[in-house]
Amino acid sequence: MARSHNPVSRFGLWAVFVILAVLPLILRGYQLRLVTEVIIFSLYAVSYNLLLGYAGLLSFGHAMFFGTGAFAVAILLEHFAGLPLLLAVTLATAFTTATGFVVGCLLLRVKGTPFALLTLAFNALFYAIAVKWSSLTGGDDGLIIDPPQLDLWLLTLDPNKGPDFYYLSLAILGPVILFCWYFTYTAMGRTVLLMRENEDRMRFLGYNTLLARLSLFTLTAGLAGLAGSIYSLFFAFVSIDAISIETTTTVLLMTFIGGTGHFAGPILGAGVFIYLQNFLSELTENWPLIMGVLFILMVLFTPGGLVGIIKGAAQWTASRRKTPDLRKGAKNRHAHSGS
């Protein structure tokens, strides 16, 4: 569990940071937009994995929070001219967090399949509201946003410029993703993880598991809302797609493709998904078909996702290096399988 103290991973973290910082010097236009999209969807997928991978809660309704955040920021900017960009994002995130709390209070009395089905029903409800309340949401037409400039002391960022928006989303979402990582090591994060292993045990040890689950659900709703709000600023447009079941499926696919067993899994999944989607949609308009087949194959043959494959490969190389000392290697493996 002490991955964070590993010097290799700390070096890796700095390397990633430096690469991300200089990326706009290398990538231009469309390519940079793709990376920005990956960053946005990374937070969305990371928040989803806190629910699925860490707490063991399968939700089919994460898009309701992504969409709520996306619409909230658009509606705020439309109705309150001159509202600063960061304030709009903060308000949208706060509103989504509150929504997540209310929905969580209604949903979290049940677990397992009933929970999954209720999240699906709530997502459908949110979608229906977005469609029917067209005076607010624009209905099928959606809302066009004109994201205001962001004035900081020394520099002004223009969200309509690719590199500016890239840095903006990196500066906001990067630390939030790091916070999620930190969260998994806090007492609260550990509690949620141990609850997945055995909830009754945590209850008779004195943990209020319902409250822990509600807090986590509210947190992940807020995170998805934040990702959603940056998403609509990025496209300068939001439609009911953002709140649709497809957007839930997207995050589910990203998380599964990347792997739920590691914090970085959903980030990897988001990257692969978005690049694959772009690549495939250039080849054929029936790209979801190929994506679906790939997804089925992955679930069938690599339930651990890409992270599982990488872990497996690492173990395989490590065990091959040990082959000269056969007995010791076998002993080690035995000890590991016992855990």
Next chain:
Amino acid sequence: MILEIKDLHTYYGASHILQSVDLVLDQGELVCLLGRNGVGKSTTLKSIIGLVPPRKGSVLFNGIQLAGLDPYRIARLGVGFVPEERRIFKGLTVLENLQIGIKKAHSQTDREPWNAETIFEMFTKLGERSLQKGGHLSGGEQQMLTVARTLMGNPELILVDEPTEGLAPLVADSVLKMLGTISDSGVTILMVEQNYKAALKLARGFYIMSKGQMVFHGTGEELVAAEKIRQKYLEV
């Protein structure tokens, strides 16, 4: 009197498991609950801690009604539970497993609160393995860890479900010895056990259950003397 159970009824779905159970525990006692498989011994413990909430009846702990409370609330009031099958967190170290159990001391006695140090001092085997993963411990050590984890919550009352089940006789002895040590420190213990002969060395009071009801309550001597009851409800 630390625990007083009156007319307790518990159901699993439609089946009526506990049919008017009465039980009384005095402060500092170590009492053993005996009986054949499936008579409701474990259910009695789970009803007290709230994992299987009773449908009717009263469970008074230091005068507080436990029936209807959530397990986490009951635990926070000072009731520890050591489940069957040594349920530890296998991926966590021995020390981490203990830390999970930390709660504020509730005890009204003058006893020093338990912490990892006092536990490692008293049960040296756990101390030697404090940084090992729980899953790498032997069955007996895992059982001791489960008991020790409960101590970290500084409970006044510990419910122990079949602590020696599946353990080799020597290991079972050391687990029972551990419970004796804890009992000597002033903690009240209610223990479910199949093997009454082993429990005779340890427990003061005995209850025997049959078909969801108490059929005997007495001391060790009375249990030894009551040959017919033993034959009917315990021996094969």
